[in-house]
Amino acid sequence: MMKKPFVAGNWKMNTDSHTSVRLADDIAAGCSQTAGRSFEVAVIPPFVYLQAVVRTLSASSIAVGAQDIYFEQKGAFTGEISAAMLKDVGCVYVLCGHSERRHILGETDRMVNRKVQAAISGGLLPIVCVGELLEERKAVQTDQVVKRQIKNGLDGLNDEKISAVTIAYEPVWAIGTGLTATPQQAQEVHALIRQMLAEMYDNQAAKEMRILYGGSVQPDNTAGLMAQQDIDGLLVGGASLKADDFLKIIQEAI
């Protein structure tokens, strides 16, 4: 059975109280015209606009996700947000280990793993992001880096827990740069991830897991990426901030 294509829009540190709601509304209106097609869409706004966006999308089938989570349940962790809080305001998904958090904010594989565990325990669906830096690709270390991030990031998850996880392969050199991995480059890494999952988990679970591609996804490169066997959807940054572009990407992906 073909998996439902999954397109998620990561708004990063963009929008405001007005434009976040407007963007969500425009995306919902566009998606409602795609009735009858089987696909899944999520938007991932900044924390402070989550509730407003959840309210705006309440009559639609678009899910809402958060951009990060903290792994402790509650207490003296100034500035952090727990799984229970995200669940409480209506989040379904949460990004764990986005490259901007790994490379700008110093998140380690161990922290990413604790976030993934906390998300699943709290009833959220983590989207675990992995991907190599440009110097790592040039040094032919892509496989090694991605393998380490997958192995450590998913450490301790059993066959049941892994079914909550979506993986996003986002080569860091392709994020926000206008450089996209070619469909072949992306497929090679997606196939590697799928093979790793099959070794770590039940074969069927590995087949069913969704592996998204992210990194300068645009309407005109979507079809080529989605035609690859192991690309099950897309994690879109910049182009998800324009409703028209995001809707075109959804159309191309389904």
Ligand code: PGA
């Ligand atoms: P981009 O971002 O589409 O702007 O490259 C992708 C991401 O970081 O998820």
